[in-house]
Amino acid sequence: MSAQYVWSERLPAVAEGLERSAVSPLGDLHPPAAEAEVCRLEERLGLELPHSYRQFLLFADGWGSDDDCCLLRVHEVGWLRDVDPMITEIWSGPKPEDAWSVPDELYFVYGQEQDSIRYRREYVPDTLLAGYWGDGVALLNPHVRTAEGEWEAWHLAPSHPGATRYRSFWDLAMDELRLRYPG
Numbered sequence: 001m002s003a004q005y006v007w008s009e010r011l012p013a014v015a016e017g018l019e020r021s022a023v024s025p026l027g028d029l030h031p032p033a034a035e036a037e038v039c040r041l042e043e044r045l046g047l048e049l050p051h052s053y054r055q056f057l058l059f060a061d062g063w064g065s066d067d068d069c070c071l072l073r074v075h076e077v078g079w080l081r082d083v084d085p086m087i088t089e090i091w092s093g094p095k096p097e098d099a100w101s102v103p104d105e106l107y108f109v110y111g112q113e114q115d116s117i118r119y120r121r122e123y124v125p126d127t128l129l130a131g132y133w134g135d136g137v138a139l140l141n142p143h144v145r146t147a148e149g150e151w152e153a154w155h156l157a158p159s160h161p162g163a164t165r166y167r168s169f170w171d172l173a174m175d176e177l178r179l180r181y182p183g
Contacts, residue, residue: 004170005051005052005055005056005170006055007056007059007060010173010177028063028064029059029060029062029063030060030062030063030073031060031061032057032059032060032061033058033061033073033074035058037057037061037074037075038054038057038058038074040074041057041074041077044078045078045079047142048149049140050140050145050149050150050151050168050169051148051149051150052150052168052169052170052173053130053140053169056071056169056173061073061074062074062076062131064131069131069132069133070131070132070133071131071138072129072130072132077128077129078128078129079127079128079129080124080126080127080128080129080137080139081125083129084129084137087137087156088124091124092121092122092124092125093121101121101122102118102119102120106118107119107120110165110166110167114164114165115162116160116161116162116164116165117160117161117162118162119154119156119162119163119165120143123141123143123144124156126142126143127139127140127142127154128140128141128142128151130153130169133155133157133176134157134159135157135159136155136158136159136160137154137155137157138153138154138155138172139154139155139156139163140153140154140169141153141154141165146167146168150167150168150169150170151168151169152165152166152168153165153166153167153168153169153171153172154166154172155172
C-alpha cells in the first residue's frame with residue numbers, strides 16, 4: 001500500500017482530531033469512518049476498495065453537503081445501477097452487444113489529450129457512486145485498475161460531455177483541489 005495517499009498531508013488543517021465536521025478547501029469534511037464501517041462496505045460490494053479511496057474514508061467519511069461537490073458517506077456509497085438507476089440508464093447506452101466499446105488506444109488516454117466522449121459506456125452500471133460533482137457524478141470503475149490496485153475514477157457529466165477519467169480517486173480529488181484552489 002502506497003504512502004502517497006496520505007490525506008492529512010493534502011488537508012493538514014483538518015488532519016487532527018475530526019471529532020466533528022471540519023472545513024477543508026473541498027468543503028465540510030465529516031469525521032472519519034470506522035475501519036469496521038469500511039469493511040462492511042467492502043463486504044456489501046464484494047470487492048476491496050482502492051487504497052486511495054479507502055484511506056480517504058478513514059480520514060473523512062465524505063465531504064460537502066451541497067450539490068456542487070459532495071462525496072458520499074460510507075452508508076450512502078453503492079453501485080451506480082443500484083443507487084441511481086436513472087443516471088445508469090442515461091449514460092450506459094448503447095448496450096455492450098452493440099459493440100460501441102472504445103478501443104484501448106483511444107480509451108487509455110488521460111490528462112489534456114483525453115477525449116471525454118471516449119468512455120466505455122458498458123462500464124457505467126458497474127461503477128461505484130462516490131459522490132456528486134457539479135452537474136455530474138464521481139464514480140470509481142473497478143474494470144480498470146492500476147498495478148497498485150487503484151480503480152479508474154470518473155467525473156461523468158453532461159458539461160464535458162462524457163467522462164473525464166483519472167487513473168485513481170486520488171488523482172480525481174487532487175484535480176478538484178487544483179481547480180478550486182489553483183494557487
